[in-house]
Every structure is written in structure tokens, then in C-alpha cells.
Amino acid sequence: MPELDLDTKVKLAIYEITAETGRVPNSADVARKIDPPTRRYGATRVDEEEVLGAFGRLHTKRLLLPEPGDPRRIRMAPPFSGVPTSFPVEGNGKQYYANCVWDAYGIGAALHCDAISRAKDAHTGEPLTLEVKDGAPILKSYVAHFAVPAAHWWDNLIFT
Amino acid sequence: MLLFRSGETVNEWCAAHNIPRRPLINLEQLWQLAVRWYANRLTIESRRPVPDEMVTIFASLGLTGPFWDPKADQWK
Numbered sequence: 001m002p003e004l005d006l007d008t009k010v011k012l013a014i015y016e017i018t019a020e021t022g023r024v025p026n027s028a029d030v031a032r033k034i035d036p037p038t039r040r041y042g043a044t045r046v047d048e049e050e051v052l053g054a055f056g057r058l059h060t061k062r063l064l065l066p067e068p069g070d071p072r073r074i075r076m077a078p079p080f081s082g083v084p085t086s087f088p089v090e091g092n093g094k095q096y097y098a099n100c101v102w103d104a105y106g107i108g109a110a111l112h113c114d115a116i117s118r119a120k121d122a123h124t125g126e127p128l129t130l131e132v133k134d135g136a137p138i139l140k141s142y143v144a145h146f147a148v149p150a151a152h153w154w155d156n157l158i159f160t
Numbered sequence: 161m162l163l164f165r166s167g168e169t170v171n172e173w174c175a176a177h178n179i180p181r182r183p184l185i186n187l188e189q190l191w192q193l194a195v196r197w198y199a200n201r202l203t204i205e206s207r208r209p210v211p212d213e214m215v216t217i218f219a220s221l222g223l224t225g226p227f228w229d230p231k232a233d234q235w236k
Contacts, residue, residue, distance in 0.1 A: 008204055015202045062208045079198050100161035105194035110201040122162035123173035130187070137191040143184040145170045146161050150214065150230040
């Protein structure tokens with residue numbers, strides 16, 4: 001198998017760490033994952049600055065959104081959120097946060113596991129549960145509202 | 161992209177925030193979107209769908225029209 005390019009290694013590391021821990025990693029976490037110091041006798045072959053460069057390219061490809069004002073942190077690695085949101089998702093015995101209602105289902109789809117999101121009606125605050133079991137949603141009559149047209153989703157992804 | 165119990169609470173939310181009501185999708189459509197978008201996200205070859213693929217995905221779920229057209233999106 002050919003050596004993976006850095007951007008692919010970074011992408012995989014982001015998602016592997018997130019899946020394993022429930023926490024979206026920062027650039028230092030990703031550098032350690034790709035090239036553990038113990039393997040390099042204390043040195044790090046892939047340094048954090050290179051990882052930051054990959055973060056920028058993955059942002060251009062719309063695979064992640066850096067934290068505004070702090071490019072070492074990731075705000076979104078869709079469907080995962082780097083910060084707590086109104087869409088917590090339990091799956092594989094861990095808790096994750098999704099960016100929106102679409103991503104609340106997206107975490108179960110990405111991890112291929114049963115998942116439950118204890119969300120709320122965005123207007124009334126009434127608890128509403130989204131559940132995925134055995135690869136399918138437990139359907140209810142709830143609805144999702146998309147306030148922003150598809151052409152503008154990346155104008156302000158945090159609001160979308 | 162927010163969750164609501166019903167179209168009624170969507171209407172109330174839109175009025176409260178002075179936001180136009182946009183299309184609603186049901187949970188089956190939402191799940192299918194999630195699968196099409198994210199099922200391979202943890203794999204080597206994963207990537208975000210490009211605009212033409214997005215149009216195909218949306219259309220397969222009955223989501224058509226300008227609201228679901230990402231062609232004006234700045235794709236790199």
C-alpha cells in the first residue's frame with residue numbers, strides 16, 4: 001500500500017482520535033497521533049506546523065472548520081463538533097457533540113453504530129430524542145428546518 | 161439546521177426570530193442525508209460531496225429547486 005499523503009494522515013487521525021475519545025483533537029494531538037514521540041526517540045517527525053498546514057488544506061476541501069481565532073483547534077470536523085452543542089450524541093459508550101440535527105444522525109452514520117441524541121425542539125425546548133438502531137432511524141414525526149440555502153451553507157457554517 | 165416537534169413550532173420559531181420559513185425535511189430524509197454524507201467519513205477516500213453529487217443526493221430524496229442547488233457555492 002502506498003504511503004499516505006500528509007493531508008490524508010491528518011484527516012484520518014482527526015477522526016480516529018474523535019471516535020476513540022469523543023473529543024475533537026487539536027493540532028498537537030494530531031501530530032502526536034501521526035508520529036508518536038516514543039517511536040521517534042523523543043523527536044516528532046511530523047511537527048505541529050505541518051499539521052496546521054494540513055488543517056488549512058482540509059478546510060479548503062470543506063472537511064473541517066478551524067476554531068475562529070485559534071487555528072490550532074478544530075471547531076467542526078463534520079459531523080463532530082469541537083465544542084459542546086445542543087446535539088449531544090451517545091454511541092459506542094462515548095459522548096460526542098454534533099454540529100446540527102443533520103450531524104446528530106451523521107455521527108451514527110459515520111461510526112456505523114447505534115446512537116441516541118437527546119436534543120430539544122429549537123423553539124419550545126421540549127426534549128426530543130433521535131435514535132439510530134441497527135442501522136436505521138427510529139422514525140418520529142419531527143422535522144428539520146434548514147434556514148440557509150445550500151449555496152450559502154459555508155458562508156457562516158456555525159450559524160447554518 | 162434545527163430540530164422541531166412539528167411544522168407549528170417551526171412557524172413560531174421563524175416568527176420569533178424574523179426568519180423566513182424554509183423547506184422542512186422529515187427524519188427518514190434526514191437519515192438518508194446523513195448516510196450519504198457521512199457513511200465513509202472515517203475512511204481514506206472520504207471527502208465532501210462535490211456540487212453535482214450534492215444535487216443528485218438531494219434530488220434522490222425529493223429535495224429539488226433553487227434552495228437545494230449549491231452551484232453558486234465557491235468550490236475549490
